Amino acid sequence: MSTSASVDQTATRGGFSSRKVFIFAAIGSAVGLGNLWRFPYVAYENGGGAFLIPYLVALLTAGIPFLLLDYAIGHRHRGSAPLSFARLDRRAEGLGWWQVGICFVIAVYYAAVLAWAVRYVFFSIDKKWGDDPVGFFVGDFLQVSSPGVTADPVAGVMVPLVLVWVVVIGVLALGVQRGIGLTAAVFIPILILTFSILVVRSLFLPGAAEGLNTLFTPHWAALAEPTVWAAAFGQIFFSLSIGFGIMITYASYARRDTDMAGSGLVVGFSNSGFELLAGIGVFAALGFLAQAQDVAVDEVAKGGVGLAFFAFPAIISEAPFGALIGVLFFSSLVVAGLTSLISVAEVVISAVRDKLELSRVRATVVVTVPMAVLSVAFLGTTSGLHVLDIVDHFINQFGILLVAVVSMVVVAWGLRALPDLAAHLNDGSSSVHLGTWWRVLVGVVAPVALVYILADSFWTDVTTKYGDPDAPFPDWMIGVFGWGTAAAVIVVGFLLSRVRWREGTELTTTDDWKGGPS
Amino acid sequence: MNTSAIIMLIVAMLIIWGGLALAIVNLMVRSTQEPGPEELHRDL
Numbered sequence: 001m002s003t004s005a006s007v008d009q010t011a012t013r014g015g016f017s018s019r020k021v022f023i024f025a026a027i028g029s030a031v032g033l034g035n036l037w038r039f040p041y042v043a044y045e046n047g048g049g050a051f052l053i054p055y056l057v058a059l060l061t062a063g064i065p066f067l068l069l070d071y072a073i074g075h076r077h078r079g080s081a082p083l084s085f086a087r088l089d090r091r092a093e094g095l096g097w098w099q100v101g102i103c104f105v106i107a108v109y110y111a112a113v114l115a116w117a118v119r120y121v122f123f124s125i126d127k128k129w130g131d132d133p134v135g136f137f138v139g140d141f142l143q144v145s146s147p148g149v150t151a152d153p154v155a156g157v158m159v160p161l162v163l164v165w166v167v168v169i170g171v172l173a174l175g176v177q178r179g180i181g182l183t184a185a186v187f188i189p190i191l192i193l194t195f196s197i198l199v200v201r202s203l204f205l206p207g208a209a210e211g212l213n214t215l216f217t218p219h220w221a222a223l224a225e226p227t228v229w230a231a232a233f234g235q236i237f238f239s240l241s242i243g244f245g246i247m248i249t250y251a252s253y254a255r256r257d258t259d260m261a262g263s264g265l266v267v268g269f270s271n272s273g274f275e276l277l278a279g280i281g282v283f284a285a286l287g288f289l290a291q292a293q294d295v296a297v298d299e300v301a302k303g304g305v306g307l308a309f310f311a312f313p314a315i316i317s318e319a320p321f322g323a324l325i326g327v328l329f330f331s332s333l334v335v336a337g338l339t340s341l342i343s344v345a346e347v348v349i350s351a352v353r354d355k356l357e358l359s360r361v362r363a364t365v366v367v368t369v370p371m372a373v374l375s376v377a378f379l380g381t382t383s384g385l386h387v388l389d390i391v392d393h394f395i396n397q398f399g400i401l402l403v404a405v406v407s408m409v410v411v412a413w414g415l416r417a418l419p420d421l422a423a424h425l426n427d428g429s430s431s432v433h434l435g436t437w438w439r440v441l442v443g444v445v446a447p448v449a450l451v452y453i454l455a456d457s458f459w460t461d462v463t464t465k466y467g468d469p470d471a472p473f474p475d476w477m478i479g480v481f482g483w484g485t486a487a488a489v490i491v492v493g494f495l496l497s498r499v500r501w502r503e504g505t506e507l508t509t510t511d512d513w514k515g516g517p518s
Numbered sequence: 519m520n521t522s523a524i525i526m527l528i529v530a531m532l533i534i535w536g537g538l539a540l541a542i543v544n545l546m547v548r549s550t551q552e553p554g555p556e557e558l559h560r561d562l
Contacts, residue, residue: 049526209519216523262545269538276534431548
């Protein structure tokens, strides 16, 4: 590839104008719903304060090394996930499309949670749920049907869902710098400020200390449990947005002179820093709720949907200035989710643009309109919660986790590309030197940890039917939306890799940007 | 709060937020400023 060719390509694909914008965008992707509603409960359930040890081990031995692997692939090969893998080795392109398929599926359902959070920002003002947050969420708001698939629309979800997609499409159509970069650079500081105010408010609520006591009291015996270590690696893995194309795509937009390894450390610790902040804020608030209801914190501690839409409304109802807490909490969910959703959709747009040479606006429309239609059709109905529950579980376990393991093994052992990728990150302006330790972590430690989690999850899902035993999902739903979706993205991914690249696409990479030989 | 919880809270803050501060300082101070050629970002 000649220098002029790579400049032309950058001009066509777009890119972040500076290292700072790239870092904000990467933090925006990594900090999502999982940081706010997953980490606090996972930490509490897996040893409390003692969880810090496996969590830090997972961050330093798997999370950040794997993040740097994604950065190296995208930054070295300057393309979307499929193009970067194709440039790494033509036979590896299917891995990139597999990741693209996963992102397509995630975007479809992730938008629905944002739509719920948008509604709850306004519900918080007059505490619309009354004295029954659970009944309101399941009955009045989502109008959840019995397990199955219905076509009964829920206007209260559909309208905000369409609104979310309009915003996402608008941001993505503006491009990498003016859309994605600027959104992250504006909203991430707002998110930090908003959530910090929430944390401070929560800390001054009566009972907050008891909540923190519950979260941070160490249970050292938990460290002997393999499941606790698996939970730590899983939390780090899922919260860093690694292994499914996002960081490859964003790294391909970073300037060539960006210190990727140094930036990766900032992104990795920012993500964990936000998780710690979330843990403090959430458990301080739960401590208040427990005191107000005169029960133990254990009885009100929840994660995921239960935390956001059951526990927090109860906190908002009980707390002085509860409406303020509600607006801050749900606004934080919206902002954190929005920047993550944008990154997930961009993986697909970037891949389509690279393959078909479409303009930014056309590619955005071609990709996001079908996503939005599917999103409204499946998640905007009375069965939306069931579909989301199944797809989310299976695409996380047998989509993200599986493709991450396969990619790592292929890159490290099949293509033996780690020395070349390490050399790329060590080149020029790097403030961190990646030595043999990085290759061992990426090639051995991280895959072993993830294979353990994957095998355990697979065994659980094969031997135990997924879902609530009291209201079981029909087998066909698990088959279609669960196993079927996870399998479909693999098949479609590898079929798409058979489509020819457009004329003139460079499928090799050379380090010519410093004026060296092309 | 009990003593062990307070200690773990402080340790967590020191390591994670301290690690973030160090990572930012490292990036600002140690990252060699060797800019490549000006890049175009038009996103056509």
